[in-house]
Amino acid sequence: MNKIRVLNSAVIAEHFNMADAIEAVEKAYVLHAQKQVSLFDTVFYEFEPGAADMDIKSGTVDKEGIFGMKLMSWFSKNEEKELNSLMGNIMLYSRETGAPIALLDGASITGLRTGAAGGLGAKYLAREGAEELLLIGTGNQAPYQLASALIQLKTIRRVTVCNALNFDWARSFVETIKKRLEKDFLSVLDQDTPAYEALKEKLAIDIVAEEDIEKAVRRADVILTATPSKEAMIRKEWVKKGAHLSC
Amino acid sequence: MNKIRVLNSAVIAEHFNMADAIEAVEKAYVLHAQKQVSLFDTVFYEFEPGAADMDIKSGTVDKEGIFGMKLMSWFSKNEEKELNSLMGNIMLYSRETGAPIALLDGASITGLRTGAAGGLGAKYLAREGAEELLLIGTGNQAPYQLASALIQLKTIRRVTVCNALNFDWARSFVETIKKRLEKDFLSVLDQDTPAYEALKEKLAIDIVAEEDIEKAVRRADVILTATPSKEAMIRKEWVKKGAHLSC
Structure with missing residues (x-):
């Protein structure tokens, strides 16, 4: 060999x-x-x-x-x-x-690739000026999806996080996610690059947990899912016109 | 990891x-x-x-x-x-x-597994008392097929080797094969095991090259092929009743 x-x-x-x-x-x-x-x-x-x-x-x-x-x-x-x-x-x-x-x-x-792909899809296909990002799912893959989206979507102003099984998981996710993004994603980016600047800037925006998925979906411009669920969580009536979904 | x-x-x-x-x-x-x-x-x-x-x-x-x-x-x-x-x-x-x-x-x-499988098929499915073994093909896989068959088929008395593309390859194969079987297969078997005894004994039988594939097929009890060819080399009229083919 x-x-x-x-x-x-x-x-x-x-x-x-x-x-x-x-x-x-x-x-x-x-x-x-x-x-x-x-x-x-x-x-x-x-x-x-x-x-x-x-x-x-x-x-x-x-x-x-x-x-x-x-x-x-x-x-x-x-x-x-x-x-x-x-x-x-x-x-x-x-x-x-x-x-x-x-x-x-x-x-x-796999985590990086899947996150990168979700963010790329949103970068090219979401409507211009998208401000509201919704992340559904708070497991292993969720931080990768979020890091990628925050690097690539310049106009996002708020992130809402839902967990369909347990709201507490969404709450504890938002409590720790900024530290995780900083430690696991920002700190390994080369400084003075556009990606570093973009992610650093986005760490200042609001990242909030929301129990009511309908409410979260209705205001979202970009919806990223990170869940192995085979059950429907989102109803088409809730989705805003022009919203981008990455599933 | x-x-x-x-x-x-x-x-x-x-x-x-x-x-x-x-x-x-x-x-x-x-x-x-x-x-x-x-x-x-x-x-x-x-x-x-x-x-x-x-x-x-x-x-x-x-x-x-x-x-x-x-x-x-x-x-x-x-x-x-x-x-x-x-x-x-x-x-x-x-x-x-x-x-x-x-x-x-x-x-x-892969070489050992493929050889082992061909010999096992012949051991269980060839007719009892099979004496004439035909090996078609003289490339990488051929020694594995032959070693496995000689270990498992107790009654084989002669091996005939054909190469449909070039008879010289069959001739040089039979010139060196006993040394290769001894060095690559016999020497790594545990002594005093049935496999060792079987292969050692079989190194004494005739291993001959044959240019005429029809003649070789007509006398064969067991036919092992070791070729990636997609062309037919054997005609069904040539195959002896009860002969075993491993392709």
Whole structure:
């Protein structure tokens, strides 16, 4: 076996931040639109429906000389064991020879990538001057969605946070989120970059919890969801004309 | 990221021989028949049809507490670069938590597994007393097929080797194969085991090259193919009644 590079979550956190993720995801979308990316079929398997599953996503970026795969598993009972419920890895391969090149932890990159994609969608598709951002869901993925949106949506003036299962979770989320955004996202951005300036500025706006989802939806210009729920939480009658949804 | 075990091809060669592979593959087939194994969908992608492709195979063995995936690529032009045309890796994960457990080189295990499976099929399905073994193909996979068959088929008295593209390749294969079987397969088996005794004994039988495939097929009791060819090489009229084919 040839030598491969192994990047664990600590190394990735040091070298790949939300600004990098936004740049990479935007580039990937452009390459995809230019038909320079091929996605292979997704494999999905439920070990225990609603409680444990895994998927394998894979594809090739010929222009970059690589192809790769990511396996991510979700075992909801991990939380009882104080383990991350999402675990997995990425493997990259040479497009010239098929040789494995690198093994990367999958969880942190997945959080950054998914957050980056949600924010990018809103940046290009939300209406100009959007001021009210609604975040539904307060789990693992929620801070990534919020950090990405705050970096990319210049006109947001207030963030409302809902949790359909338990309002207390929304309340404790808003109590700690600014510190988490500062520590986990702002501090790893390069200073004096537009992303750093944007996120720093947005840490001054109001981030509030709201128990009444209808009320929160009715005023939202941009709605970001970060929930594995299969139940509907939003009624179409509540959605403001021109609002952007990222689900 | 939790700690994972990395097993490269040298470590695997030291700890996993053809007898181990036969035992493991037989166990997997039994578990599959008992519906204790689930196979996920296979992903297949051709980078250049007929010249470069890759596949991802995956599945779970709940009883063993693991699930896993294997990505193997085939880049035919690697041979010009003196690289293995088959490269790839296996990743294993905990069935309890989804955590990655181990990264293994894929090429050597694939050779052993494929060889083990061909021999097992012949062991259980070929007619009793089969004496004439035919091996079609003389590439990477051929020694694995032959080693496995010689360990498992007690009554074989002669091996005939064909190569449909070039008879010289069959001739040079038979010139060196006994030394290769001894070095790569016999020497890594535990002495005084049935597998060791069986393979050692079989190294005394005739292994001959044959240019005329029809003649070779007509006398064969067991036909093992080890070729990526999509062209037919064997006509059904040539196949002896009761002959076993492994393709």
